[in-house]
Amino acid sequence: MSPAATRSASELTATARAARDASIPAPYRLPKGFSVPKNATLIVEGSGLLSAAELALIDLDATGLAAAIKERACTSVQATTAYLKAAALAQQATNCLVEMFADEALARAAALDAAQAAGEPLGALHGVPVSIKDHIDVEGHDSPSGFLGLVGRMVAASDAHMVSVLRAAGAVFYCKTTNPQSLMHLETEGYLGVTSCPYNTDLTAGGSSGGEGALIGMRGSPFGIGTDIGGSVRSPAAACGIYSFKPSVGRLPYGGCNVPIAPAGCEAILGSHGPMGRSARDMEMYMRLVAASEPWRVDPTLHVKPWREVASMQRKLRVGVLRDDGVVLPVAPIRRALETAVDKLKAAGDFEILEYTPFKSAENWDIISKLYWLDNGRLVYEHIGATGEPVVPLTNWIIQQAGSVERTKDETYAIVARRDAFRSELAKYWHEQGVDVVLTPVGPSPAPQHGTAKYWNYTSYWNLANYPAAVFPTGLFVDPAVDKEDAGFTPRNGKEKYVRDTYNADVSVGAPLCLQVVGYLGYEEETLDALKRIDAVVNA
DSSP states (O other): OOHHHHSOHHHHHHHHHHHHHHTSOGGGSOOTTOOOOSSTTHHHHHTOOSOHHHHHHTTSOHHHHHHHHHTTSSOHHHHHHHHHHHHHHHHHHHOOEEEEOHHHHHHHHHHHHHHHHTTOOOSTTTTOEEEEETTBOOTTSOOOTTOGGGTTTOOOSSOOHHHHHHHHTTOEEEEEEOOOGGGOOSSOEETTEEOEETTEEEEEOOSSSHHHHHHHHTTSOSEEEEEESSSTTHHHHHHHTOEEEEOOTTSSOOTTBOOTTSOTTOOSSOOEEEEEESOHHHHHHHHHHHHHTOGGGTOTTSOOOOOOOOOOOSSOEEEEEOOOOSSOOOOHHHHHHHHHHHHHHHHHSSEEEEEOOOOSHHHHHHHHHHHHTTTTTHHHHHHHHTTTOOOOHHHHHHHHTTOSSOOOHHHHHHHHHHHHHHHHHHHHHHHHHTOSEEEEESSSSSSOBTTOOOOOHHHHHHHHHTOOEEEEEEEEEOOTTTOOOOTTOOOSSHHHHHHHHTOOTTTTTTOEEEEEEEOOTTOHHHHHHHHHHHHHHHTO
16 A cells, blocks of 8 residues: 555645755755745845855856856866755745755766866766756656655656756756646646745746746756746746746657656647756757757657757848737736837847737637646546645646536547647748747736736747747836736736736736747747847847
C-alpha cells in the first residue's frame, strides 16, 4: 500500500514542505520572524547574505556570466555559491522552489572549474547555474509535477532530452521550481503553497512556470527552463519582469517532460519547452545551443531545422500592433506600456507600425479550452483523489472551461478539425496583414491578484496557432498615480467586467509591465531578431 493511501493529505503536505525547506542550506535561511517586504526583491541586497562581488555576479545574464567564467573573472563555484544564496532568499520570499540541491551543484561546479583549468571547457553554458521547472526530469530528482500524490514517485532515472543538452553544454543544475496543481493555471498554487510575484507579493508570479518566473525575477537564477501550452513561460515572465520565449512545437525536444494530466498519445494541443531569463540575447543563445545539438537525431518528432542566422533587413521591420483582442480590453497600465513602446518605435524610424485587428479570439478560446481536456480532467482528478488533497479553485475553473459533457469519438475529431481549420484561416489572415511580427499585451492586466487569473487568450491564442512568441520587460511598473481605471467604463461582456473588477492600481503597485512579440509559424529566428531590435529601442 502506498504512503498516500495510509497518511492524510495534511500529513503528506507537511512532509513535502519540510523536505523542501530542509534542502535550503542553514546558513542561507533568514532569521525567524524576518518580515519580507511587499517588494521582496529588496531583501537580496538588504539581507547582507551576499557580498558585493556576489551581488555583481547575480546581476549578469547567462551570456555575460558564461563569458566571465570563460575569462576567469570568476569561477563556477563562486557563481554557483552566489546563486544558491540568492535562490534561498527567493524561496523564503516568494515560495518558488520544490527542491534545492546545493552539494550536488557545488561538486559539479568544482569539476567544471577543474576542466576549465585543464583547458577543456564543455560549451556555451560552462559553469553557469540553470534552474529547471518541476515537471522536467533531472536525473536523480523527483518530478511530482504539482501533485501531492506523485511526491517521491517520480524520481528521474535520466535527464530529460533538453536537460541532457544543457548538461553537455556545461550547465550547473541546482534547483527545481514550482508549478501548480494540474500544471494548467496562469498562477502557481499547489501542495507547496502559493508562489508570489517578487515585486509585489500580494500578486501572483504567473504560471504554470511561476517558480521560474519568481526565482529569475528575484535574481535567484540567471537562466531557467519552463514549458508553455497556454502561456506558461510568458505569463510568469510578464508577472515577474523578465524575458521568455515560446517556440513553435517541433523545434525543441520535449522528451522527459512529465505531463500526467493527459492520456498518453493525446496530441490535440501540444506544449513546448521555453527559455526564461534576463536578456533577449539569452533567448537566442539557448535556441542556437539546442539547435546545434541536432536534437532531431534523437527525437523523430522534431523538424530537421538547424539554426539560421538572420540577415539584416533592407527595409523597416513591419510591426503589427494588437491593442485589444476584441474580447477583453487591457487595463490602464498595460495600455500605457504598449503605447509607450509604440511611440518609441515610431520615433526610432526603423519600424513600420501597422494596426493589427483581432481575428476570431473568442472562437480560438472555445477550441483550445476543449482541446486541453479531451478526458474532461479525469486524470487530474484521479491524481488529486489519490491523497484527498484540496482541489485548487483554478484547477476546477480551467477544466470546466471545456464543459462537462463526455465527448464521443466523432465530437473529438470535430474539435481537432476546427483547430486545423482555424490555423489555416489565421495563416491567410496573417499574411494579408503584411506584418513581420505582432506587438501585443501578454495579458489583459499586470500580475493578477492571487486566485484571479482567468483570462488566457492573449497567450493561449498563439498556442493554438502554434506561432513563436517572446516576452520582454518594458522597464515600466504599475503606478497608481496614472494607472487607475475609468469608473464609467462599460464592459462589453462578462470576461471584460471580471478583469476590470479584479484589477486595482493601488493593490497592483510596483507590478512589472511587459509586452509580447509574436512571429509566424516556424520563424523562431526572425521572431527573436525582432525581439532584440524592439527591446533595444524600448529599453534604451
